[in-house]
Amino acid sequence: MVLKKTKRARHRTSQVILHTVIALLMFMTLYPLFIAVFIGLKSHDAFLHTPWLPTLPLWFTNFKTAFEVVGVYMFNTFIVGIASVLGTLALASLSAYVFSRMRFPGRQLLYFAVIALMMVPGVLTLVPSYMLYNNLGLLNSYWVLIIPNIFGSSVGAIFLFRTYFDGLPESIFEAARIDGCTELRCYFSICLPLSKAILGTQAISQIIGIWNDVVWPSITITDPDMWTISAGLYRQFAGQYSSNTPVQFAGYILASLPLVLLFVFANRYYIEGLTTTGLKL
Amino acid sequence: MSSKLKNDSLLRRIWKGRLAYLLLAPLMIGLLITSYYPPISGLYRSFFDWDVINEPVFVGMDNFVELFSDEVFLNSIPTMFQIAIPRLLISIFVPLIMAELIFAVKSKKMQYAYRVMVLLPIVAPGLVYTLLWQKIYDPQFGLLTTLLQGMNIVPEGTVINWLGNKDLVIFSLIFKGFPWVGGTAVLIYMSGLMNISTEVIESSVLDGCSTLRRIWHIDLPLLIGQIKYFLVFGLIGCIQDYNDQLILTNGGPGYTTYVPSYYMYIKAFTAGRMGYASAVGFVMFIAIFLLTIFIMRKKKGDD
Incomplete structure (x- = not known):
């Protein structure tokens, strides 16, 4: 009896220590984000005196000032992001369905030709891709951001989707075909509805990628009104407000808000997708 | 005889799979242009003096x-x-x-x-x-x-x-x-x-x-x-x-x-x-x- 009690007590202490360690690590990880929020709400003077702790009063005008520059970048990122994600989801899910469920000669070969592209490193393609779009006359347009993203993202997405589609029971598709379903109908009415989580995972990671991309937009776009968020922050905004850190940080917060919203609404899908697919080699 | 039969059936299988090829066509064409062409042209152009304005000039191993x-x-x-x-x-x-x-x-x-x-x-x-x-x-x-x-x-x-x-x-x-x-x-x-x-x-x-x-x-x-x-x-x-x-x-x-x-x-x-x-x-x-x-x-x- 006594023994049991001490064991339980020891058990509880170990859990308390565990929670403390995790909480501490979380705090250190998230502290930069807190910093960004409270610095973004400081006046310039307050920042000069106490840069690293929260101060009052809150200075919301920073956000207004920042939005006048950052708003355009956000709009551009929305356009590029929505077009790229929809394009990739349509193209990759249909292609993955074909690879997973249809039988035709050369299926493995074609699939390999797609997947092999995962092994082509970005350093090899950056310069010649730039020259390709330069020769096509697509620099300084949304197309130069959207087209490479749709096809580039499709490679990984097809791998992800096919692995998932292969796991769906063949008997459902069999039954539907016997009932006279065409392949396209099977894809639209059976495969897609069963795959919402994995499509969501792809959409989120792709949007994060577009949000984070610095190099490609900043070399292919020279018109400041067309930059996406990271390129704009890097090429223009950070320099323009280099002497006014609070406005700079307000801009960073604004840049993150759409991803925060996305996270709030879709983290379930994302976590589910990440934990069920189990990436490994 | 049997090889002819096999050939026949391969062609027939390809014909039967035409929908699959059609559905894959946009992907494959897109990948050829945007993902296969650039790295190959990069490998090729690494033997050239190549800039944004002038015609590329072959320079062998100089680079x-x-x-x-x-x-x-x-x-x-x-x-x-x-x-x-x-x-x-x-x-x-x-x-x-x-x-x-x-x-x-x-x-x-x-x-x-x-x-x-x-x-x-x-x-x-x-x-x-x-x-x-x-x-x-x-x-x-x-x-x-x-x-x-x-x-x-x-x-x-x-x-x-x-x-x-x-x-x-x-x-x-x-x-x-x-x-x-x-x-x-x-x-x-x-x-x-x-x-x-x-x-x-x-x-x-x-x-x-x-x-x-x-x-x-x-x-x-x-x-x-x-x-x-x-x-x-x-x-x-x-x-x-x-x-x-x-x-x-x-x-x-x-x-x-x-x-x-x-x-x-x-x-x-x-x-x-x-x-x-x-x-x-x-x-x-x-x-x-x-x-x-x-x-x-x-x-x-x-x-």
Whole structure:
């Protein structure tokens, strides 16, 4: 009896220590984000005196000032992001369905030709891709951001989707075909509805990628009104407000808000997708 | 006779599969133009003097000869390993430790809450983190300098040039992002841990197996697939990454933080030497390719 009690007590202490360690690590990880929020709400003077702790009063005008520059970048990122994600989801899910469920000669070969592209490193393609779009006359347009993203993202997405589609029971598709379903109908009415989580995972990671991309937009776009968020922050905004850190940080917060919203609404899908697919080699 | 029959049936099978080919056509055509053509043209143009305006001129091996006699490039290779190897090890093992910590939490509710929290850092663009760390590393007023002064480790008023001192800058680039626990890797490890059946874990407890022993003998072997995944793709990613050079150091002070990919970027988009930059890309591609094969081989040997 006594023994049991001490064991339980020891058990509880170990859990308390565990929670403390995790909480501490979380705090250190998230502290930069807190910093960004409270610095973004400081006046310039307050920042000069106490840069690293929260101060009052809150200075919301920073956000207004920042939005006048950052708003355009956000709009551009929305356009590029929505077009790229929809394009990739349509193209990759249909292609993955074909690879997973249809039988035709050369299926493995074609699939390999797609997947092999995962092994082509970005350093090899950056310069010649730039020259390709330069020769096509697509620099300084949304197309130069959207087209490479749709096809580039499709490679990984097809791998992800096919692995998932292969796991769906063949008997459902069999039954539907016997009932006279065409392949396209099977894809639209059976495969897609069963795959919402994995499509969501792809959409989120792709949007994060577009949000984070610095190099490609900043070399292919020279018109400041067309930059996406990271390129704009890097090429223009950070320099323009280099002497006014609070406005700079307000801009960073604004840049993150759409991803925060996305996270709030879709983290379930994302976590589910990440934990069920189990990436490994 | 039989071969003719076989041929016939292959043609017929191709004809029967016409819908599949039709559905794959947009993908394949798009990939040919946007994903196959550029790397091939890059390999080809690395033998040319190629810029944005003039016609390309064939120069044979000149680009490669120049590349391997340029000290900035040669020195950038060890720098890359100095930065990439610690980063890679951190990115593999720190999330693993975090996943084990969260996995050890008994309350399912708290466990889920931690899983959500650990993902939170991805809500800010990576660039924003880098720019935040730029402030944290400010020599005079930065958070790190302030903290060290507050804890009396360095005297009041000390200026520490985290990114401008050539003895410190490599350390600063590796330390950036401390404590490195946030992100998707933790969740991917956790999904692996959750696949371990509770029976196995319970019986290991009954047999008096300590948690550390369980991690070593049960968890690690079962997570080896995930670890290899992060190793291969992490290494390929680390070798090519130059965002910190672009945003924080400009390759400096001097050339101390130049890595091959940043060298390529500068040659292409500052100097406008597309052919020469393609040659850098070619060399890096070969290196990455050989390294990947080496790891994959080794992996097979281990199995």
